[in-house]
Amino acid sequence: MLHNSYVAHGYCLMWKPWLVGLHGLSDILTALAYFAIPVAIFIFVKRRGDLEMKNLAWMFVAFITMCGLTHVVGLITLWAPIYETEGWVKGATAVVSVITAIAIFPLIPKALAIPSPSQLQLVNEQLSAEIDAHKKTLAELEAARAELELRVEQRTQALNESQTFLKRITDIAPTMLYVYDIENQRNEWINRNVVSALGYEPDEIQAMGSALFPTIMHPDDFARFKDHIENQKKLGTEDSVEFEYRLRASDGEWVWLLSQEMAYTRNNEGEVTHIIGAAHDITLRKEQEERIHLLMAEVNHRAKNLLTVVQSVARQTSRLSDPATFAEDLSNRLAGLAASQDLIVQGDWQGVRMRELVTSQLGHLGDSQLSRLVVEGDPITVSPAAAQGIGMALHELSTNALKYGALSNEAGTVLIAWTTKIGDEGEKFIISWQERDGPMVSPPEKTGFGRTVIERMAAHAVSGDVDLSYAPDGLKWTLSAPLDRVLNRTEQTGRT
Numbered sequence: 408m409l410h411n412s413y414v415a416h417g418y419c420l421m422w423k424p425w426l427v428g429l430h431g432l433s434d435i436l437t438a439l440a441y442f443a444i445p446v447a448i449f450i451f452v453k454r455r456g457d458l459e460m461k462n463l464a465w466m467f468v469a470f471i472t473m474c475g476l477t478h479v480v481g482l483i484t485l486w487a488p489i490y491e492t493e494g495w496v497k498g499a500t501a502v503v504s505v506i507t508a509i510a511i512f513p514l515i516p517k518a519l520a521i522p523s524p525s526q527l528q529l530v531n532e533q534l535s536a537e538i539d540a541h542k543k544t545l546a547e548l549e550a551a552r553a554e555l556e557l558r559v560e561q562r563t564q565a566l567n568e569s570q571t572f573l574k575r576i577t578d579i580a581p582t583m584l585y586v587y588d589i590e591n592q593r594n595e596w597i598n599r600n601v602v603s604a605l606g607y608e609p610d611e612i613q614a615m616g617s618a619l620f621p622t623i624m625h626p627d628d629f630a631r632f633k634d635h636i637e638n639q640k641k642l643g644t645e646d647s648v649e650f651e652y653r654l655r656a657s658d659g660e661w662v663w664l665l666s667q668e669m670a671y672t673r674n675n676e677g678e679v680t681h682i683i684g685a686a687h688d689i690t691l692r693k694e695q696e697e698r699i700h701l702l703m704a705e706v707n708h709r710a711k712n713l714l715t716v717v718q719s720v721a722r723q724t725s726r727l728s729d730p731a732t733f734a735e736d737l738s739n740r741l742a743g744l745a746a747s748q749d750l751i752v753q754g755d756w757q758g759v760r761m762r763e764l765v766t767s768q769l770g771h772l773g774d775s776q777l778s779r780l781v782v783e784g785d786p787i788t789v790s791p792a793a794a795q796g797i798g799m800a801l802h803e804l805s806t807n808a809l810k811y812g813a814l815s816n817e818a819g820t821v822l823i824a825w826t827t828k829i830g831d832e833g834e835k836f837i838i839s840w841q842e843r844d845g846p847m848v849s850p851p852e853k854t855g856f857g858r859t860v861i862e863r864m865a866a867h868a869v870s871g872d873v874d875l876s877y878a879p880d881g882l883k884w885t886l887s888a889p890l891d892r893v894l895n896r897t898e899q900t901g902r903t
Contacts, residue, residue: 413488420485427485434482441475463507463514470507473500583664583686586671589639590680592617604664604688606657625653625661640679642670651689663693758895759794761787765823768801776814784825784838790895796868797838797886800861804840804884812882813845819881820844827890834890836869842881850877869893 420426445468452464477500480493583604585597593616597609605623615622620632628651635650642648647669653661668684765782772780789797801823805814813819825838842848851858858875861884866873871888 413490415486415488416481416484417486431482431485434478434485438475438478438482441471441478445469445472445475463510466503466507466510470500470503473503476500582688585684585686587668587682587684588680589636589682592620592636594619595681604656604686605654605662623655625655628652639668639670639682642668642679642682644670646670661690662688663690665689758788758790761785761789761825764789764794764798765801768798769805771802772805772809772814776809779814779820781820781822781824783823785827787825787827787836787893788895789893793869793888793893796865800865800884800886801840803860804882808842808845808882811846812848813842816845818844819846832889835887836871836890836893837885837887839886840882840884842883845881847879848877848882849879 416430417427420430448464448468448471452461473496477493477496480489480496483489484493583597583600586595587593588595594613597612599609601607601609601612612619620629624632632650632652635648638648647667650666650668651663652666653663656662664686666684666686668682670679671681671683672679674680761784762782765784769777769780805821808814808819808821813821820843822841822843823839824841825836828835828837862873862875865871865886866888869886869888869892871886871892874883874885874887876883
């Protein structure tokens with residue numbers, strides 16, 4: 408029976424409890440250990456998804472599992488003779504073991520390439536040193552960045568202060584400053600002086616774009632402006648160009664400007680594309696130049712008239728005066744004419760105050776005679792032509808009074824009065840010379856040049872009429888003329 412059948416392994420151990428227990432416990436513990444190792448490997452491989460040589464790990468799992476299974480079968484054979492099963496299990500374990508052994512040798516170089524813990528520690532230390540160096544470098548870079556940010560902030564603040572300073576300077580500059588785009592024919596920038604000069608806001612000027620000058624520049628100046636643009640394009644580095652022109656202000660008035668410009672930017676061909684300029688308001692200067700021109704023309708005209716008067720005075724004096732007194736008479740009359748002329752010049756050829764005219768023509772009288780004059784009249788300003796005619800008449804009257812009339816004795820007086828009246832023929836100017844308490848007066852036996860002056864020349868100067876009376880109690884001279892022929896233009900305008 409024993410020859411034809413298997414017996415349990417415990418039988419071979421004579422069923423000694425301690426020996427069977429020793430084999431059984433060893434197989435159980437070994438099997439558990441074998442089964443625990445694949446579980447650990449499985450957990451490790453699953454958690455390390457980037458692990459290399461996973462196939463080898465799974466082969467080790469199969470190999471160790473099969474080894475554990477052989478111990479389980481060996482434990483069973485202690486009581487059941489399943490040696491055939493045990494053989495197949497061991498055979499399978501052998502196959503797996505051989506395959507694992509064959510597969511592991513080619514992987515030895517790869518395994519050797521995997522750093523050892525000491526190597527990893529060394530590499531880790533090197534990495535730590537590099538990290539520390541990088542941290543130090545990063546700290547230095549952070550410090551440099553902070554310093555750079557501080558410098559940028561300081562530069563930005565300085566730039567802002569410079570821009571603020573420049574804006575304030577340009578805003579208070581007593582002239583218009585601007586940057587002009589020649590290519591697009593528009594203002595790029597202009598300071599606020601344009602408001603006081605032209606009445607436009609800077610934004611309004613820039614909004615006009617290329618229509619700026621065609622819109623507000625005087626047509627006579629715009630034709631010249633095109634040539635000026637060509638001159639701007641040819642400006643050298645240190646060159647400047649000037650241009651006088653008129654722009655219409657916001658209130659419709661024409662404002663004269665003088666622009667001084669220099670090159671600002673150029674294109675690749677070296678042609679000027681932008682200019683920077685300053686425009687000065689020269690309206691007052693232009694008005695003064697025009698006024699001077701008109702005054703020069705007026706001076707020329709009046710000089711010719713004055714020479715004509717002087718020639719007439721000289722001619723009439725030589726014809727009607729005694730040769731012995733010709734020089735003195737001519738000198739006195741020219742002195743009176745010069746006194747009137749001085750007042751005309753002082754009044755910028757616009758007019759002479761009547762009281763100043765009377766005072767100037769009586770200045771040749773002595774203090775004792777001047778004290779016997781009474782002067783009364785409205786504060787009016789007469790035209791240069793009226794001042795010249797009336798002044799010559801007053802000078803002639805005072806000379807005659809000193810020689811023959813009220814001022815030739817110690818008691819005579821003279822009343823000089825002027826006024827304005829409104830009558831049927833309109834407003835009149837009336838001036839009178841009334842002598843009192845002088846010698847007995849009688850009409851002259853012959854008409855001299857003095858009478859021509861006080862009658863004809865004075866009346867002609869103001870388109871008026873003269874009444875000359877040789878009353879016994881004193882000479883009386885009255886000049887009446889249209890007021891608009893006597894007053895200067897300023898007072899005429901004020902009265903209308």
